[in-house]
Amino acid sequence: MKVLGQFLLFHALICAASHVQGSVIIKGDLAPEGSMQFMVSVQNKNGHVCGGFLISEDFVVTAAHCDIGLKHVILGGHNWKNSNAKKIEISNQCKYKNYSDVGNGSDIMLLKLANKAPMGQNIKTIPLAKKNTNLSVNQECSVAGWGKTVSTGGLADDLRVVNVSIIDHNDCQQSWGRLPPNVICAGGKYTDKGFCQGDSGGPLVCNGKAVGIVSFNKNNNCTYPDVPNVYTDIREYVDWIKYITIVNSCPL
Known part of the structure; x- marks a missing residue:
């Protein structure tokens, strides 16, 4: 019974994570200007949903449970509302075949971008x-x-x-x-x-x-x-x- 209770508590905690939008950094600092240029804001029609990171000109990695009506990504700026940031539509989403929910692991997804990211001073891969x-x-x-x-x-x-x-x-x-x-x-x-x-x-x-x-x-x-x-x-x-x-x- 104790093991079952632990599993049910664990399942309830992690499933809740998929329904919360945005990102939360606790006891952190503003990222230094010019750093972490691989960071991406993954968004749906309502705005920011999750973080992500650029690994090639046209692929972003994020979590599979972030699949909440995703439409586009924003990259190229520490402030994703900045008019100079680049918006690129998402053309496809690839979840790992074994993913079902975060409790079972494989919480990974690739986002195929409709257009290649303009690599340069403010946009880089990791x-x-x-x-x-x-x-x-x-x-x-x-x-x-x-x-x-x-x-x-x-x-x-x-x-x-x-x-x-x-x-x-x-x-x-x-x-x-x-x-x-x-x-x-x-x-x-x-x-x-x-x-x-x-x-x-x-x-x-x-x-x-x-x-x-x-x-x-x-x-x-x-x-x-x-x-x-x-x-x-x-x-x-x-x-x-x-x-x-x-x-x-x-x-x-």
């Missing part, structure tokens, strides 16, 4: 971590996004970033009671820094490479929670990502 990339406990990485800075606040216009440390996987699993496969834990537990409800799709960046994708955290608790933040582990999906970007379409 390299992905390789399959054999090692992460060490307490290694310092970073996560960024637009949005709230407290649980009850409104979305912010300017990109914010915070440093977080990698947490031991066994520690993370004990804290949550259950974890989906292929995830990384960083920030949250043991600190007052990290992301919170709705900061989905943005990258966990370690040594200049995208290692994880913001997936879920404890429901609506930005004070900060007693469980780690959880990211999809990009290293487990690099072959899939490479295949899609080469064939330029979603696999059947």
Whole structure:
């Protein structure tokens, strides 16, 4: 019964994340001007839904649970409302074949852009971590996004970033009671820094490479929670990502 209770609590917490728009960076700072030019605001007709990051001229990586009527992306500026930022329509969405919900993992999606992003001073790609990339406990990485800075606040216009440390996987699993496969834990537990409800799709960046994708955290608790933040582990999906970007379409 205890195990069942833990699973039901876990399921309720993570499912709530898919219904919250925007991104939440807690105890972070404004991103330095000219940094993180790979960051993308993923939007529907109502505006900002999730974060994302540019990996090629015409592909953006985000979380699969961000599929909430997506229409376009905004890139090329720390303030996504800036008139100089570039808006590009989304032509296709590719979710990993095993994805069903965040509780079962594989929370990753590629967005095919209708037009190539104009690479230059304000728009750049970020390299992905390789399959054999090692992460060490307490290694310092970073996560960024637009949005709230407290649980009850409104979305912010300017990109914010915070440093977080990698947490031991066994520690993370004990804290949550259950974890989906292929995830990384960083920030949250043991600190007052990290992301919170709705900061989905943005990258966990370690040594200049995208290692994880913001997936879920404890429901609506930005004070900060007693469980780690959880990211999809990009290293487990690099072959899939490479295949899609080469064939330029979603696999059947």
